[in-house]
Amino acid sequence: MDATAELDELYMRRALALAACGEAEGEVPVGAVLVHEGHVLAETWNRPISRDDPTAHAEILALRAGGQALGNYRLTGATLYVTLEPCAMCAGAMVHARIGRLVYGAADPRAGAVDSNIGLLRTPGLNHRVAVTGGVLGDECGGRLQAFFRARRSGRDT
Secondary structure, three states: OOOOHHHHHHHHHHHHHHHHHHHHHOOOOOEEEEEEOOOOEEEEOOOHHHHHHOOOOOHHHHHHHHHHHOOOOOOOOOEEEEEOOOOHHHHHHHOOOOOOEEEEEEEEOOOOOOOOOOOOOOOOOOOOOEEEEEOOHHHHHHHHHHHHHHHHHHOOOO
16 A cells, blocks of 8 residues: 555544544534645534534535635645545535545445536536545445434434
């Protein structure tokens, strides 16, 4: 395994731990880690329920915190690690933030806007391209989500 793949797994494991924090709060278990030049700028998880904010996805919260940490709305060269393939809102925010790379775990066949459905990050005419690596620890990331929704459907607390 090369150094990039090792770092991808390391940060994705951290994102999985953050997803567990969200799950403990009753949120859909999605975690995100934003890294810039080898430094973690942000670590967060989904919080739309607790914040009564439909935009409080893990990715958006990480981008906001990253901008604050750098003192710049441009996050050029940053890598965002997230346990679930981003939706259209989050993918669009990544383009606007000018992140360099996205690494995600599980594909999202229903709302994924990177590879599963609309391929937003590869839309012709966008003024920025984000490199994408999908499927990092995908089975673990997907398994956490499946267990969460299975428990929710059965009426048990998660």
